[in-house]
Amino acid sequence: MSVPASIREAPRPAALDVERVRVDFPILRERVRGRPLVYLDNGATTQKPRSVIDAVSRYYAQDNANVHRAVHSLAQRATEAYEAARARVARFLGAADAREVVFMRGTTEAINLVARSFLRPRLNPGDEILVTALEHHSNIVPWQLVAEEAGARLRVVPMDAQGALVLDEFEALFSERTRLLAVAHVSNALGTVAPVTEMAAVARRHGVPVLVDGAQAVAHRAVDVQALGCDFYAFSAHKMYGPTGIGVLWGRLEHLEGMRPYQGGGEMIRRVTFEGSEYAPPPARFEAGTPNIAGAVGLGAAIDFLEAIGPETAGAHEHDLLAYATERISEIPGLRLIGTAPEKAAILSFVFEDVHAHDVGTILDSEGVAVRVGHLCAMPVMRHFGIPAVTRASFGVYNTRGEVDRLVAALWKVREVFGR
Ligand code: PLP
Numbered sequence: 001m002s003v004p005a006s007i008r009e010a011p012r013p014a015a016l017d018v019e020r021v022r023v024d025f026p027i028l029r030e031r032v033r034g035r036p037l038v039y040l041d042n043g044a045t046t047q048k049p050r051s052v053i054d055a056v057s058r059y060y061a062q063d064n065a066n067v068h069r070a071v072h073s074l075a076q077r078a079t080e081a082y083e084a085a086r087a088r089v090a091r092f093l094g095a096a097d098a099r100e101v102v103f104m105r106g107t108t109e110a111i112n113l114v115a116r117s118f119l120r121p122r123l124n125p126g127d128e129i130l131v132t133a134l135e136h137h138s139n140i141v142p143w144q145l146v147a148e149e150a151g152a153r154l155r156v157v158p159m160d161a162q163g164a165l166v167l168d169e170f171e172a173l174f175s176e177r178t179r180l181l182a183v184a185h186v187s188n189a190l191g192t193v194a195p196v197t198e199m200a201a202v203a204r205r206h207g208v209p210v211l212v213d214g215a216q217a218v219a220h221r222a223v224d225v226q227a228l229g230c231d232f233y234a235f236s237a238h239k240m241y242g243p244t245g246i247g248v249l250w251g252r253l254e255h256l257e258g259m260r261p262y263q264g265g266g267e268m269i270r271r272v273t274f275e276g277s278e279y280a281p282p283p284a285r286f287e288a289g290t291p292n293i294a295g296a297v298g299l300g301a302a303i304d305f306l307e308a309i310g311p312e313t314a315g316a317h318e319h320d321l322l323a324y325a326t327e328r329i330s331e332i333p334g335l336r337l338i339g340t341a342p343e344k345a346a347i348l349s350f351v352f353e354d355v356h357a358h359d360v361g362t363i364l365d366s367e368g369v370a371v372r373v374g375h376l377c378a379m380p381v382m383r384h385f386g387i388p389a390v391t392r393a394s395f396g397v398y399n400t401r402g403e404v405d406r407l408v409a410a411l412w413k414v415r416e417v418f419g420r
Helices: 018-023 050-063 073-093 107-122 141-150 196-205 253-258 293-309 311-329 357-366 379-385 401-417
Strands: 101-104 128-132 153-157 178-184 210-213 232-236 247-251 269-272 277-279 335-338 347-352 372-374 390-394
Touching: 050 073, 050 293, 073 101, 073 247, 073 293, 101 107, 107 141, 107 178, 107 210, 107 232, 107 247, 128 141, 141 153, 178 196, 196 210, 247 253, 293 311, 311 335, 311 347, 311 401, 357 372, 357 390, 357 401
Parallel strands: 128 153, 128 178, 178 210, 210 232
Antiparallel strands: 101 247, 232 247, 269 277, 335 347, 347 390, 372 390
């Protein structure tokens, strides 16, 4: 197996030996603007451990061929590697069956597939789709696209001033017109952890299927789709130490079996004539064309990496960083935290009263500190807080308290530059 010894041997579930984890990430030895890189943009994408980089490059160096098509040995090896990655994902999510795992480009494509192939045929004028106030654009716009076509509309679960969902009002939002609930497991802008298990239980009582956007969750907490009680779960490999261009839609087999293909092409059919085609069963039905085979292999290695650390250990380490960073940056005058829900994952967003987020980001970069600035693809969240943009620090397994200190020092520099 491709898990680095340093992680395999790390004590579990005791505290993470972060210095040993860091050794496995070549990019962390980079210097930025003459300073050692402090990478705090993990919500956008995480860095990749050597084991993932090696798995992808070994696949290309030793096994590369197209999958499911040829009888030659390399094709068999590539197919085995691709399908082994699918089985690995199924175990990781607690899926009942590997056929429930569809490889996609990422979370965005996974949600679009559900919107187009599952929801659209069920939508009629006047129907409603429930989303929450903390969603990323990719869990809003795909639903709007199909709602517009069908004459349906979105209804929104509200959130409070801390960025927690207001669940008192949740059940009242269901009606006989509700066709789906779409909710982020963890908000990318605020770090709020949504109570998805409880929400899915309510939705089930109303016979409403649930899609969970797990993009910001899978790297930071254990995910078990059975325990969550959802119908679909979407995530991207690149936010969990895996490659870009690959992600997953998990869906209950009975749903997937009833869905029409999303795209047509090779590999997704059983039989084709000019009169009509018969589609392959899932998951092949939704994987038209040559898939991202190397990406799937890399995703499998990323899961090995994460599981060797242990999701609880990773989450506890990041939570410690979040608590420490929250305390330290709260001391900076004029800085306001955005998103202070009681249950939060490793995301820290904030604004300076009098400094634009882009200026903050530029000064932080000059100190070698990488953060995200802007609306974070969550404009409705910005509107809720009455701000155009935030600065966001988001933590991963390789971040340290020392790096939080570098962030805090750079933020004091912002204060100096802007004359306070
Ligand atoms: N959902 C959430 C909560 C996200 O944070 C992101 C990306 O930032 C996405 C969806 C979209 O993910 P991707 O761009 O990998 O498809």
